[in-house]
Amino acid sequence: MPKVLIVEDEKVLLDLLTRHLQNEGYTVIGTTNGEEGLELARNEQPDLCILDVMLPGLDGLSLCRILRRESNMAIILLTARAGEIDRVIGLDSGADDYVVKPFSLPELTARIRAALRRLPRRSENILRAGDLQVDLLARRVFVGDREVRLSHKEFELLAVLMRNKGAVLSREFLISQVWGYDFDGDMRTVDVHIRWLREKIERDPSKPVHLQTVRGVGYRID
Numbered sequence: 520m521p522k523v524l525i526v527e528d529e530k531v532l533l534d535l536l537t538r539h540l541q542n543e544g545y546t547v548i549g550t551t552n553g554e555e556g557l558e559l560a561r562n563e564q565p566d567l568c569i570l571d572v573m574l575p576g577l578d579g580l581s582l583c584r585i586l587r588r589e590s591n592m593a594i595i596l597l598t599a600r601a602g603e604i605d606r607v608i609g610l611d612s613g614a615d616d617y618v619v620k621p622f623s624l625p626e627l628t629a630r631i632r633a634a635l636r637r638l639p640r641r642s643e644n645i646l647r648a649g650d651l652q653v654d655l656l657a658r659r660v661f662v663g664d665r666e667v668r669l670s671h672k673e674f675e676l677l678a679v680l681m682r683n684k685g686a687v688l689s690r691e692f693l694i695s696q697v698w699g700y701d702f703d704g705d706m707r708t709v710d711v712h713i714r715w716l717r718e719k720i721e722r723d724p725s726k727p728v729h730l731q732t733v734r735g736v737g738y739r740i741d
């Protein structure tokens with residue numbers, strides 16, 4: 520059965536949702552804390568996360584953006600007030616859906632089922648470009664039969680390029696996708712990581728077959 524992570528600081532609501540979803544047959548893990556939610560998401564790899572927007576510490580929207588960068592899990596936000604909905608939609612949090620409190624349990628269950636139905640199947644998480652193969656869920660990369668080990672950022676960079684295979688992606692776009700919109704470092708960070716990536720995925724990094732530079736524009740995977 521699908522695994523659901525709930526991050527909700529109202530303990531009563533957390534317990535209620537946990538019991539309800541367990542009765543529905545889901546494996547449920549829960550926490551009242553955003554930081555712990557992030558740790559649980561990374562360690563447990565849930566299929567779906569239910570995140571309360573207003574959390575002390577790491578808030579639901581920030582957590583949502585981090586999770587979206589790192590995985591394909593479905594994300595449903597719980598918002599408390601009408602005013603929050605504008606923020607939820609406006610900030611492009613990467614959530615799949617949102618539910619406004621107070622909500623009924625059947626409504627939430629229906630949203631969960633719908634979000635899980637939209638999840639890509641596992642086979643669709645394996646992307647290929649020539650003899651380069653990237654498993655987005657297992658986070659493994661192969662060149663032919665050889666597995667290559669990438670750092671977290673190198674993998675994220677490669678994943679963004681593979682998801683947009685054939686398209687030229689600008690440094691600005693890659694920075695926003697891999698390092699986040701609040702990154703205030705140097706654009707050359709991208710170039711450095713591209714160089715490291717080439718050393719790992721190209722047979723001859725000076726004559727790249729997969730990872731192309733498009734002068735004055737950006738990078739592309741073919």
Ligand code: CA
Nearest residue numbers: 528571573574
């Ligand atoms: Ca809350």
